[in-house]
Amino acid sequence: MEALVAATRTNAEILGLPGQVSVIAPSAQADLVLWNGNPLEDQELFSDPTNAVLVSQAGQIVKDLR
Structure with missing residues (x-):
């Protein structure tokens, strides 16, 4: 959590x-x-972009796999 903050x-x-x-x-x-998943429990989530199921950039959704 400290790293994310x-x-x-x-x-x-x-x-x-x-x-x-x-x-x-x-x-x-x-x-x-x-x-x-929970990145606080599994930091490997960050290594695979397919684990990002929703991405919002500048308030606009740019990826939505929900």
Whole structure:
């Protein structure tokens, strides 16, 4: 979990974009990935792009395998 927070929230803070990126909120730039599994329990999910079942980039769905 610490690695995911560092890659998202911490980087948003470093870039001066807290509340705009790395959050799911109205008017935020939403980049979101839903995985077929729990990445906190299985980090190998990240190594295979087919495990990403939904990808939203800038608030628009660009991949949906649900």
